[in-house]
Amino acid sequence: MNKHASQALTEVVSNKKVGAYHHMVFSVGQMAAHSKPGNFVAISVGGPGTSMILRRAFAIYRASDRENGVGYIELVVAPHGQGSTWLTSRQSGDLVDLVGPLGTAFGIPTEPVRALLVGGGYGSAPLFGLSEILKGRGCRVDMVLGASSAMKIYAPLEGKRSVNSLTITTDDGSAGIPGKVSDVLAELIENNQIDIIYSCGPMGMLEAITKIAVEKDVLHQCAIEEAMACGVGICMTCVLPIRGEDGVVRMLRSCIDGPVVDGEKVIWDSKREIPEGTWGS
Numbered sequence: 001m002n003k004h005a006s007q008a009l010t011e012v013v014s015n016k017k018v019g020a021y022h023h024m025v026f027s028v029g030q031m032a033a034h035s036k037p038g039n040f041v042a043i044s045v046g047g048p049g050t051s052m053i054l055r056r057a058f059a060i061y062r063a064s065d066r067e068n069g070v071g072y073i074e075l076v077v078a079p080h081g082q083g084s085t086w087l088t089s090r091q092s093g094d095l096v097d098l099v100g101p102l103g104t105a106f107g108i109p110t111e112p113v114r115a116l117l118v119g120g121g122y123g124s125a126p127l128f129g130l131s132e133i134l135k136g137r138g139c140r141v142d143m144v145l146g147a148s149s150a151m152k153i154y155a156p157l158e159g160k161r162s163v164n165s166l167t168i169t170t171d172d173g174s175a176g177i178p179g180k181v182s183d184v185l186a187e188l189i190e191n192n193q194i195d196i197i198y199s200c201g202p203m204g205m206l207e208a209i210t211k212i213a214v215e216k217d218v219l220h221q222c223a224i225e226e227a228m229a230c231g232v233g234i235c236m237t238c239v240l241p242i243r244g245e246d247g248v249v250r251m252l253r254s255c256i257d258g259p260v261v262d263g264e265k266v267i268w269d270s271k272r273e274i275p276e277g278t279w280g281s
Ligand SMILES: Cc1cc2nc3c(=O)[nH]c(=O)nc-3n(C[C@H](O)[C@H](O)[C@H](O)COP(=O)(O)OP(=O)(O)OC[C@H]3O[C@@H](n4cnc5c(N)ncnc54)[C@H](O)[C@@H]3O)c2cc1C
Pocket: 040, 054, 055, 056, 057, 058, 059, 060, 075, 076, 077, 078, 079, 080, 081, 082, 083, 084, 085, 122, 123, 125, 224, 225, 226, 227, 228, 229, 230, 237, 259
């Protein structure tokens, strides 16, 4: 588990609706200092006496660490079911129980590289902070944001400002190029001579990106969003078959061994079953 994780009752500083999402800021103290792009938080939802006993996972969009132990974490939340709708109805000054930072973070290259960042829906959240770090290291950063419709592309203007080039795709063609992010990847990889892809979004999108990354021989780090019930390595609901450096497939917990993993190592076509030959099966 992330050795910096802690639990805190945090104050909601602001909650603004942005398109189909809510941009929420929480005062988290020193937790912000240890939060990196790719990490997530697990939030207790529903308030006292709720039947929603499981925490909900949200990727950290940004973390800002001020002096004297003051720090903020920002999230981009889609009101989806009961838990996320409860969260997005919190107001400034409300208190929320939050555990974080959790999980692994995106690996940052030591040398300047050409990076392609690919986000699906709210999956673009951790990519903006990542983009700033990569640019600070002298990397070229191109970005692709995709969603079902224009309303579900998070902060396209911010995307445009923080990267060298921004491509938008929507399933219904209401913004950018009609189609999926995977439709434009091969050309972008070739034209911009991409060395590494960083991605975050639905599992089907990550699988499609991995296929293209393997064909084009490009590294691919992805932040997976497997269903998580505890977020801290206890319940085993989030396990995924992943091939290790030794070639052996193991069922790993995406909440503590991920969410950021090497896309090429994930056995994407396991159809939620344990593949034959998996360690311990
Ligand atoms: C690493 C990660 C990062 C994420 N980042 C974001 C983000 O930045 N923004 C965002 O809007 N959403 C994000 N999500 C998705 C978000 O966690 C879900 O949308 C949220 O949990 C929905 O909760 P709900 O109560 O609204 O929905 P519901 O569908 O009512 O409840 C979903 C909850 O049910 C539980 N659950 C689901 N499947 C199982 C299972 N198989 N076994 C046991 N329990 C299960 C989980 O606790 C899950 O959180 C992320 C998810 C993960 C895993």
